[in-house]
Amino acid sequence: MVTTTPSSNGVHHTSPAVQVIGLDFCYDANRVLQDIHLAVPSQRITALIGPSGCGKSTLLRCMNRMNDRFTGARVTRGEVRVKGKNIQDPDVDLTQLRKQVGMVFQKPNPFPKSIYENVAYGLRIHGEKNKGDLDDAVEQALRRAALWDELKDRLHTAALALSSGQQQRLCIARTIVTQPEVLLMDEPCSALDPIATLRIEELMHQLSSHCTIIIVTHNMQQAARVSDHTAFLRRGRLIEFAPTSDIFTRPQEKPTEAYLRGTFV
Amino acid sequence: MSTPIENPFAAKERGGRRRESIVRWMLRAGSFLIVFAVTAVVLHIGYCGAPAILRSEWPFVNTRYFSELPSTLHVIESTNGMRIETGAEDAGAVKQRLGHSFSSETTISYAGGGILGPLVGTALLVLVSVGVAMLLGVSCAVYLSEYAKEGRFMEAVRLAILNLAGVPSVVYGLFGLGAFVLTAPRFVTVPSEHSVLAIPLGFTTLSFEGWDTCVLSGGFTLAFVILPVIITASEQCLRAVPNGFRETSAALGATRWQTIRRCVLPFAAPGILTSSILGIARAAGETAPIMFTAALAFKDKLPWQKELTALPADASIFAHWEQSVQRFLGIFTESVQALPYHIYTLATKIPQNEYSERAQYGAVLVSLILVAVLSAFSIWLRIRLRKKYQW
Numbered sequence: 334m335v336t337t338t339p340s341s342n343g344v345h346h347t348s349p350a351v352q353v354i355g356l357d358f359c360y361d362a363n364r365v366l367q368d369i370h371l372a373v374p375s376q377r378i379t380a381l382i383g384p385s386g387c388g389k390s391t392l393l394r395c396m397n398r399m400n401d402r403f404t405g406a407r408v409t410r411g412e413v414r415v416k417g418k419n420i421q422d423p424d425v426d427l428t429q430l431r432k433q434v435g436m437v438f439q440k441p442n443p444f445p446k447s448i449y450e451n452v453a454y455g456l457r458i459h460g461e462k463n464k465g466d467l468d469d470a471v472e473q474a475l476r477r478a479a480l481w482d483e484l485k486d487r488l489h490t491a492a493l494a495l496s497s498g499q500q501q502r503l504c505i506a507r508t509i510v511t512q513p514e515v516l517l518m519d520e521p522c523s524a525l526d527p528i529a530t531l532r533i534e535e536l537m538h539q540l541s542s543h544c545t546i547i548i549v550t551h552n553m554q555q556a557a558r559v560s561d562h563t564a565f566l567r568r569g570r571l572i573e574f575a576p577t578s579d580i581f582t583r584p585q586e587k588p589t590e591a592y593l594r595g596t597f598v
Numbered sequence: 599m600s601t602p603i604e605n606p607f608a609a610k611e612r613g614g615r616r617r618e619s620i621v622r623w624m625l626r627a628g629s630f631l632i633v634f635a636v637t638a639v640v641l642h643i644g645y646c647g648a649p650a651i652l653r654s655e656w657p658f659v660n661t662r663y664f665s666e667l668p669s670t671l672h673v674i675e676s677t678n679g680m681r682i683e684t685g686a687e688d689a690g691a692v693k694q695r696l697g698h699s700f701s702s703e704t705t706i707s708y709a710g711g712g713i714l715g716p717l718v719g720t721a722l723l724v725l726v727s728v729g730v731a732m733l734l735g736v737s738c739a740v741y742l743s744e745y746a747k748e749g750r751f752m753e754a755v756r757l758a759i760l761n762l763a764g765v766p767s768v769v770y771g772l773f774g775l776g777a778f779v780l781t782a783p784r785f786v787t788v789p790s791e792h793s794v795l796a797i798p799l800g801f802t803t804l805s806f807e808g809w810d811t812c813v814l815s816g817g818f819t820l821a822f823v824i825l826p827v828i829i830t831a832s833e834q835c836l837r838a839v840p841n842g843f844r845e846t847s848a849a850l851g852a853t854r855w856q857t858i859r860r861c862v863l864p865f866a867a868p869g870i871l872t873s874s875i876l877g878i879a880r881a882a883g884e885t886a887p888i889m890f891t892a893a894l895a896f897k898d899k900l901p902w903q904k905e906l907t908a909l910p911a912d913a914s915i916f917a918h919w920e921q922s923v924q925r926f927l928g929i930f931t932e933s934v935q936a937l938p939y940h941i942y943t944l945a946t947k948i949p950q951n952e953y954s955e956r957a958q959y960g961a962v963l964v965s966l967i968l969v970a971v972l973s974a975f976s977i978w979l980r981i982r983l984r985k986k987y988q989w
Contacts, residue, residue, distance in 0.1 A: 399849060404747055431851035438849075442842035444861060458852040458860065508850065 348417070350375040350515050350545035351396055351434075356411035358391055360403070365391050367569045369411070373515075373562075378537060378546045380560035380577065382553060384592065387566040389549045393517050396420075396547065397434040398427060415515060432459060435513035439520040441500035443492035443507070448484055451492045451503055455511045470510055477543075478506035479536055498529025505536060509544075516540065518548040522555065534559045553593065557581050565589045643962050650960025663712040663960060667898060668940065671710030671953055677701045683953070685710055707948050708896060708940070709957040713964060718900055719813070719934030720882050720968075723892060726817025726930065727824060727881045732874055734821065735828030739870075742829070743836040744858055763826035768886035774819025775890040780808040782815070811933045813901065816892020823887050824877035831876070835869030836862060868983030875976035879969045885938040893939035895947060901932040937965050 349372035358366035366388045373379045381389040391400065395413050398420060400406045412419045420430055432455075443451045452471045453461075461467055471488070475481040480502050484495075492503055501521060508516065518537075522530040537546055537559050550556050556563050557577060564574040565588070573580060573589045584590040609615070653660050672689040674682045676699045684692050693700050738755075746752050781794050789796035789805035796805040809815045839862050847857040902925060909917055944958035 397849065399845070402845070402848060428851040428853060431849055436849035438842065438846060440842060442840065442846055444843060444846075445865060454847070454860070455850040458847075458850060458856045504846070507846075511851070 348375065349373055350415070351547065352412075352414040352417075353392070353395070354412045354414065356392075356395065356413060357409045358388075358395060358400070359405075359407060359409050361405040364409070365569050366395070369571050371564060371571055371574060373545060373547055375545050376541060376543070377561040378541050378548065378559050379562045379564065380556035381547065381549045381564050381566060382551075382556050382592075383566035383572075385551075388569045389564075389566050390519055392566065393519055393547060393549050394436075396515065396517055397431050397436055398425075399436065401427070428459070432511045433513050434515040434517060435508035435511065436517040437501070437505055437508050437519065437521050440524050441497050441504055443495070443500050443503050445491065445493055447489045448492045448495070448503060449488040452506050452510050455507060459511065474506040474510035477509055477540065478502045479532070479539070480506055496529070498525050498532060501525060501529065501533060502536065505533070505540075509540065513544060515545045515547065518546060520549050520551060523551060530555070553581075565592065567592070640966070643959060643966055646955070646959035647961075647963025647966075650956050651963060660712075664717070665714055666712035667715045667900070668708045668713060668896065668935070668957075669711035669898075670708070671706045671957075673704045673706065673953060674700065675702045675704075683710070704951075706951065706953045706957075708944055709948070709954045713937065713940060713961050715897060715900065715935040716937040716940040716961065717964070719893065719936040720938075722813045722901065722929065722934060723816050723820055723888060723936055724878050724881050726813055727820035728874055728878055730818055730821035731824045731828050731877060731881075732870075735825050736832050736870060738825075738829050739832035739836055740858060740863070743833050744854065744862065759826050759829055762822070763830075766886075767823060767884055768889075770819055770823050770887040771890045773822070774815060774887055778809055778815035778818050779811055779891055781806050782809045782818075784809060809931070811890070811892055811894075813892055813930045813932060813934055816888040816934075816936075817930075819887045819891045820881045820884060823884055824880050827880060828870075828873055828877050831873030832866070832870045835866040835873070838869065839865045868980060871983075872976045872980045875972055875979070879972045882968060882972070883938055883965065885936075885942050888936055888939060889942075892933055893936040894933050895935075895939070895943045897933065897935050901929040901934055902926075904928055904932070937961060937968075941965065 351371075351373040353369050353371040353373075356366055356369040357364060369392060371392075381392060383389050394400045395408065396415065408421055412421060414420070415430070415434055418425065444454065446454075449471055452474050453467050456467055456470055461470070472481060472485075475484060480499065483499065484503075492500065495503060501524075505516075505521075522533050525533065534555065537548070540546060541561075548556075548560065560577045562574065563577045563580045565572045565580065565584075565586075567588055573584060573586045575585070580589065581593065584593060651660050651663050652658060670686050672684050672686060672692075674684065674689065674692050674696065676682070676696050678699065682692055682696075689703070693703070742752070742755065746755070780792075783804050783806045785802045786805045786807070787802065789803050790807045793805045793807035796803050796807075843861045843865070844857055847861040848854075852860070904925065906921060906925060909921060941958060941961045944954055944961065948954050
C-alpha cells in the first residue's frame with residue numbers, strides 16, 4: 334500500500350481513521366481533486382484549510398460519500414478508506430457508513446421539529462423505537478454537546494426558537510447521537526458569532542476524546558486553535574499535511590507559507 | 599432680491615408629464631374595472647339568489663332548501679291574483695281549498711324543493727376526485743422533485759402536465775366517458791356484451807366494460823381535471839423545502855425515501871393541502887367533465903337510498919356487516935345530481951321564468967359560497983401552518 338503522509342513525524346501511532354489514497358475526483362469533466370494522499374490520525378482534530386474552491390469541502394464530502402447526491406460527481410481514481418475499508422466498494426451500505434461517519438454542515442439547520450425530535454432523528458431512521466433507549470440516547474447526546482443543562486426543561490419546544498449557536502450545537506448533538514467514530518465538520522462556525530464559535534471549539538476538544546474530527550475551515554486562527562493536524566490544499570492538490578504547530582510555525586512548502594502570511598496569489 | 603435664474607431642470611419636451619398621467623390612469627382604470635366586474639357578479643348573484651336561501655323570520659335561512667331534494671314546483675293562481683307555490687303532493691289539496699276561485703296552475707320542473715341531491719352528489723364527486731388526484735398528483739410531484747433527473751424525460755413529463763392543464767373541460771368529459779364509463783376494468787361474473795376485453799381469472803372475470811355513469815367515473819374524470827393544479831403546486835411546495843434538510847437527513851444515514859417521508863413531505867404538507875383545497879373548489883365547479891360521466895339532471899333518491907333485499911330475521915352479524923359494506927360501496931356506483939350540472943339544467947333545460955330563475959340563482963349562490971368558504975379555509979390553513987413551519 335502506498336501511503337505518503339507528509340511529515341507524519343510520529344505524532345500518532347494508531348492506524349489512521351480515514352485514509353485517502355491517490356484520490357482523483359471529478360464533477361463531469363472537471364477534475365476538482367487530484368492525487369490526494371492523506372492519512373487522518375484517529376481521535377485527533379484535523380483541519381483542512383485552503384483558498385476558496387481548492388476542493389477542501391469536496392474532499393470532506395468524499396469521506397461519507399455525500400458527493401453521491403450530485404449527478405456527474407464521481408471518484409475517478411484512488412480510494413477513501415474508513416476503518417480500513419474502501420468506502421467506494423459496492424458492498425458499502427450508505428446508511429451504515431453515514432451512521433459511523435457523521436457530518437455537521439455550515440449553516441445550522443435543525444429540522445422544524447422539537448429539540449428532542451431533532452436529536453432522536455438519527456436513531457429513529459435506524460429503527461430505534463424504544464422510548465426509554467431514545468430518551469437515554471438523546472440525553473447523552475445533548476450532554477456531550479453541552480446543551481443538556483440549557484435545554485433539559487424544554488426538550489419538546491421548537492428547535493428553531495434556539496439561538497444560532499445553540500442550533501449548531503443541537504446539530505452536533507443530532508450527529509453524535511448515533512456515536513459516529515468520525516465527525517466531519519464543514520465550516521461549522523462560519524455562520525456564528527465569536528462567543529458561539531468558541532463554545533463549538535470547546536465542544537470539539539471534548540468530542541475528540543471519543544472520535545476523529547475533520548474540520549474544513551476558512552478561519553486560519555480557528556485551525557491553529559483547535560486542530561492537531563492541518564492539511565493545506567490548493568487547486569485540488571494537497572500541498573502540505575503536518576502537525577498544526579509545525580505548519581503554522583515552519584511550513585515546508587512555499588504556497589503554504591504564502592497562504593498563511595496572506596500574500597497568497 | 600436676486601434675479602430669477604433660468605430653470606436648469608426644465609423638461610426637454612412638453613407633454614411628458616401628461617402622457618405619464620394618461621398611462622397611469624389607463625392602467626388604474628383597468629384594475630378598477632376588474633374589481634368592479636367581480637363585485638358586480640357577486641352582488642348580482644347575491645341579490646338574485648338570496649330569496650331562495652334566506653327567510654325573513656328565524657332562523658333566517660331556508661332550511662328546506664338544504665334538506666330537500668329538487669322537485670317540481672306547482673304555482674297555483676287564484677282568480678283574485680293570489681299565487682300559491684307548492685309541491686306536487688299538496689297541489690291537489692290547495693286546488694280543492696281554492697274551489698271555484700282556482701284560476702290556473704303552472705308546473706316548473708326542478709325549481710321546487712331544495713338542492714340536497716346536488717349538494718350530496720357534488721360532495722361525493724369532490725371526495726373521490728380529490729382522493730384520486732392527491733394520490734396520483736403527490737406521487738408524481740414527489741417523483742419529479744426528489745427522484746427524477748433533469749433531462750429529456752423530465753421535459754416530456756412537464757410538457758404533458760402543461761398540456762393537461764390546457765385541455766378544455768368538455769374533452770375531459772369525453773375522455774371520462776370513453777375511459778371510465780365505457781372501458782374501465784371491473785370484476786364481474788358474466789362479462790356484458792359491450793365488454794372490450796374480458797380476462798377470465800378463474801373465480802371471477804376482469805372485464806373491461808366500464809363503470810357506467812356513476813360517482814366513481816365522474817370522480818376519476820374530475821381527478822384528471824385537477825391533476826395539473828395539484829402536481830404543479832405540490833412540486834413547488836416540495837422544492838421549497840430547504841435542501842439542507844435533505845442533506846442533513848442523508849448525512850445521518852437516512853435513505854431517500856426515509857428523508858422524503860420524515861423531512862420533506864411533512865414540511866411540504868401545508869402547501870400541498872392548500873393546493874388540494876383549491877383543487878376541491880375547481881372540482882366542485884366543473885360541469886362538462888361530469889355531464890357524461892356521473893351527473894343526472896334529476897334523481898329522486900340520494901345515493902344511499904337503495905333497495906337491498908331484506909335480510910332474514912336470523913341473519914348473522916356477518917351478513918348484516920356485508921350488507922352495510924355493500925350499501926356504502928354502492929354509493930360510489932350510483933349516478934348523482936351535482937350542483938354545477940343542476941345549475942346548467944335550470945338555466946337551459948326548462949322554460950325561464952321568475953321561479954326557475956330564483957331556484958337557479960339560489961344554486962349559484964350556494965355554489966359561490968361553497969367555493970369562497972373553501973378558498974378562505976385554504977388561506978387560513980396556509981397562514982396557520984406557515985407560522986408553525988418557518989425556516
